[in-house]
Amino acid sequence: MSEQLLDTESIEPIEKEPGRFREALHQLKKNKGAIAGLIIIAIFLFIAVFAPVIAPHDPLSQNIELRKSAPFTEGFLLGSDDLGRDLLSRIIYGGRISMIIGVVSVGIALVFGILIGVISGYYGGWLDKIIMRLIDIMLAFPYVLLTIVIVAMLGPSLTNAMIAIGISQIPRYVRMVRASVLAEKEADYVVAERSLGASNFELMFRSILPNCLAPISVQASLGVGEAILSSAALSFLGLGAQPPTPEWGLMIASSREFITSAWWIVTFPGIATLLAVLGFNLFGDGLRDMLDPKLRD
Amino acid sequence: MVRFLIKRLSLLIPTLLGVVTLVFFMIALSPGDPARVMLGERANKQQLETLRAELGLDQPLGTQYGLYLKRMVRFDFGKSIKTGRPVMEEISNLYPATIELAFFAMIFAATIGIIIGVLSATRKNTWIDFTSMVGALFGVSMPVFWLALVLIMIFSVGLDLLPTGSRMNVRYYFESITNFYVIDAIILLIREGDPKYLSSAVKHLILPSVALGTIPLAIIARVTRSSMLEVLTQDYIKTARSAGIKESRVVYRYALKNALLPVITIIGLQFGLLLSGAILTETIFAWPGLGKWLYHAIEARDYPAVQGGVIIISTTFVLINLVVDILYTLVNPKIRLQ
C-alpha cells in the first residue's frame, strides 16, 4: 500500500501542486512556530539516528554502587538512575524509541486510514455505510480507553502499543479522507479523467488523493506527538515498553518511588517527552496555518 | 425538530450495540485466564477447572455472547470475578468519585481557559497572547502522569501544602450520603457547622484536578481565542464599536457571548474524554474512582468488570457527545437543514 502511495507521487505531480508547494514553503519561512517545531524535530531525529555516537555511556550498563548519583556527579551529566545507569544516555536512546513509535503508529494509522477512507468515500453505498458505522463505534470509545483495551487484548509490549495507538488513530483519517474524496469526486477534473478512461484505482489514488494531502499532513504531524504521549502513558501503566528498554514513559514510571529522594530521575525524561511532543505540535500547528488558515481549530 | 431528535437517538442504538459487541470480543479473545489470576500462586488443576466452569468460561464463545447480550439488555453486567459482587453496584459506588474529579478538573480548565483565551484574543500579537499560546502548546504536549508526579513533588513533598492523594483525610470518619464528597462536606458544614470536611475534600481535589484539567485548559484557551478573533471581525462588532460603546462592553457583552458556542462544544467533548483520562490521574493520586478500578480490573482479567466499566464510560461519552450535538444544532439551525 505504501509503495503505491509513493508511486503516485513520483509519476506525475498534479498541475497545481508546484505552485502551491512553493507558496507553502514561502509561508513556512514566515511562520516562526513551524520553524521552531521543525528545528526541534530535526534535533530529535538527529539524536535518534546518532544515539550511539552522542550518548556518553551505554544506556544499559549498570553500576549499582553509583546508583542515584545526582546530576554533574560521577561523570553523569543528568545523574544516574536506580541501577546506576547514565540518565542522559537513556534519554538519548529513549528519543530513538519515541521517534520510531511516533512514525510507526502514525504510519499504521495513515495506511489503513487512507485506504479505508478513500474506498468508503469513492464507492459510497452500503460499503460506506458499514464502514462509517464501524468508525462511529470506534469513536464511541474515548481514545485512551481504546488503546488500553487493545493493548490489554494483545498483551503488553512496545510493538503492541504501537499497533494499538495506530488502530486508535485510524478513524480520524478515515473521516478526513472520506470527506475530501466526497468533495472531490464530482469535481470537473475527475469527471474529465473518468471520461478519458482512467481506472477507478487511478482516479482514487492518483487524481483525488493528492488533493487531500494537506489536512492529512497536518493531522499526521499532530498525530506523531500524540502517539509519543500515548505510548509513554501505556508504558507508565506497564502496558507498553518493557524493561530494560529506555522508553521515556517507562523511565518515569520506575522513578515514582524516588520523588522524595532523586528528583532528576522523575524530571528529565518528562522534559524530554514534553519537548519532543512540543516540536511536532508546533510544526503541525504551523503547517495548518500555512496550508489552510480556515482549518484552524 | 422531533424527527431530528428521533433520528439521532435511533442512531445511538446500533452504536451502543456495536460498542457492547466489540467489548465482548476484544476481551473474550484476549489472552490470560481470570481463574488463574483469582487463585494466585496456590492453584491446582481441579480448582482451576471448577472455577472456570463456575464462571462459564468453559462454554462455547457463541453461547457466552448470547448470555452476555441478554444480560446487557437488562443492564446487568454480571458479577465481578474478583469480588463476587454485582459489577453495577461497584460502578455506582465508584463513578461519583470520577465524575466529581472530572467536574472540578473541567471547572478549573474552563474558567482559566476562557479567561486566557479572551485575554489573548483581545490583545492579539502582544506578549500576553504569545506567552499564553506557547503555554497552551506546552499544556497539550505534556504527559499528564508526569505533570501529576511533578505536582506532587513540588506541592506535597517540597512545599508540604497539599495531600498526596485520596479524597479526604481518613481520620474524618463520616457516612457518605451522595458519594460526591464535596456535596457531603457541604451538608456536614450546614448540619454540624464544621468546615474541616469541606476544607479537606477541596484540598484533596486541587492537585488531581489541575493535573487532569491541564490538557482541556490548553485546548479551551486556544478555541476561545480563535473563536473570539473570528467574532471580533464581524460586522456587528464593528458597528457596535463605531457606535461608541465601551470596548470592554463590546468584548464581554457582545463578542464573548457569541464566541462561546464552539467553546461550550469543546467543553462537552473534553468532559467525555476526561472520564477516561482519569485512569492515569486516579492511579497516581490514589483516587478511589472508576478509572483506577477499571485499570485493576484489566490487570486482573476481571472480564465482567472490564466489560461493565468500558461500556459505562463509552456510553457516557457517547451520550455527552449526543447532547452537545443536539444543543449545538438547536442553537445553530443551519446545520439541521444540511
Added chain:
Amino acid sequence: MKKLLIAALVLLICFSGLVFAGGDQEEPAVKEKAQEKAQEKVTPAADDKNGGVLVFARGGDSVGLDPGRETDGESFYGCTQVFDNIVEFKPGTTEIQPALAESWDTSSDGLEFTFHLRKGVKFHDGTVFNADAVVFSLGRQLWEDHPYYNHGPWKYWGGMDMSNIVKDIIAVDNYTVKFVLHKREAPFIANLAMDFAGIVSPTAVKKYGTDFPNNPVGTGPFKFVSWKKEDSIVFEKNKDYWRRPAYLDRVILKVIPDATARYLALQKGEVDIIDFPSPEDLEEMKADPDIKVIQQAGLNVGYLAFNMDRKPFGDKRVRQALNYAINKDEIIAGVYGSAGTKAKNPLPPTMWSYNNDIVDYKYDPAMAKKLLSEAGYPDGFSTTLWAMPVSRPYNPNGRKVAEIMQAQFKKVGVLTEIVSYDWGTYLEKTDHGEHDMALLGWTGDNGDPDNFLFVLLSAAAAEIPAQNISFWRDKKFNDLIIEAKETMDVAKRTELYKKAQVIFKEEAPWLPIAHSVVSEPMMNYVMDFKLSPVGKRQFYDVWLDN
C-alpha cells in the same frame, strides 16, 4: 461580564482562604487525635492503655472478607480483625496455641483430633459460638452437598489440599468437635490456624448469603463497621470480646497503592502505620525521629527457577554455573536494600529445620564460565528470563531484579531477553512450563517446612499446572520430604528436611535470591505492634502512647 469575572475571582479567593484556613486544623493530625484521646480517657481501657483510632495504610483493597473464600493478603488483613480460629499462631511466632478451642487430643494413630471448645463466646451478631458453628464454617468448604458450598470457591481450602486430608468433621456435643483424617498429616493442626479456617457466624451467613464477604461477622477483637471500596475499611472494638477487649477503639485500613505515597502520608501524620514501604525509603524513615521501623525476617523466599525440561537447564553444570554467575549483593543493594537478606536455601532462615551448614555458591564468573565450557557452552547461550510484573513480599520489583540479572548473565556469555506478562498470564504460562528461567517466590502460610519443600519442589508439584516450575523430579529428595510429611516427631522431621536441603543445593533447580525482611514503619506513639511471621496484621494488643 467583567463584573462576573471579578465576582468569580473573589469567590475563588475566599474559597481558597477557607480551604487553607481549614488546613491548620487538618495538618497536625496528631494534635487533633490527642483531643479525641482526651475524650476517650473518660472511659479508660483495661490496663489504662490508650485506645483511639489507628489508621493502617496498605497497598490494595480487600477483595472480600469471608475468610474461607479469600486468597489474597489484603483480604486477610481485614479477616484477621473480625475472625478467630479454634487454634491460632502465638503472636509473633509460628507456634500453635489454643484459641476458640481450649484444648485438643490426638488419637494414637494420628487420624483423629478432638477439640474442646470455649464456652460463653458470642459472635458480633449475638449468635452463640458452639460446635455447630465450627462444623458450619469448615464443613461448607468440605462437603459438596453443603447448602453453602456454592458460596465458594473455597480456594485456600483446596490449595492446602484439605479435602484430601479431612474425611469428616463431627460435632460430638455442643462444645466438642472431632476431625477425622484420611491420612497422617503433620502440618494439619497448623492449617487450622490459618485465616481460611476462621470461624464465621452461621446466622450471618444465612442472613447475608453471597453478600457475607461485605458484612463479615465473627468472634474476633474487632467488629466490621463500614467499607468504602478502593478506599478504606473501618472496624470498631468488640467490647464483649471473650478475652480482654482490644485497646483501640477503631481500626481503619486505608488503601494507598503507591509505596512512596504511603510514606508521605505517614510523614504528614495522615496515617499511623504503613505496610510494604519502598526499600528506597527505609533508611530515611529510620533516621526520622518521629517514626520507628519494626522489622522481622519474613517467612518467604524469592527465587529464579530453571526449567529443567528445557535445554540447556537439564544439565546440572549449567544450573550451577548460573548460580556462580549472579552477584546477589548487587541485587540486594539495588532492589531489596535493608529489606532483604541473601538466600541460599529454599527455606527461610526463621523456619525450623533451616540448614545453616550449607555453603552458598559464591559469586565467581570464572567458575561459571568453566562450568559452562564443560557443559558444552564455552561461548554461553541465549535464553529468556521471565520477570513477575507485580510487587510481592518476596520480591518487591521482579523486573528490576531481572534487569540486574540480565547484566550479570551477560558477563559470562549468557544472553537473556526479559519476558513479562500480566500477573495472571504469567502464572499460567509458568505453571505450564513455557519459560526458560522464571522469577517467582513463595510466602509460607502455616509455618511448616512442608509448606515450602513439598509444595514447591516435590515431583507431585511438577504436574501441570505445576507449582514446581523447575520441573525438578529428584527421587532421593522426594522420598525424604514425603517421609517427613508423614512423621509426627519434630526432631526426626528436622533431620530429614536438613538432608533434603543438601540435595537441593547440589542439584540447584533454583537460584535462591533473597528472603525479604518485612518492615512496618509507624509513628513512635504506636505501641506493642508485633509482626507475624505468617504475614498477619493484628491490632489486638496495640495501643497509642499519646
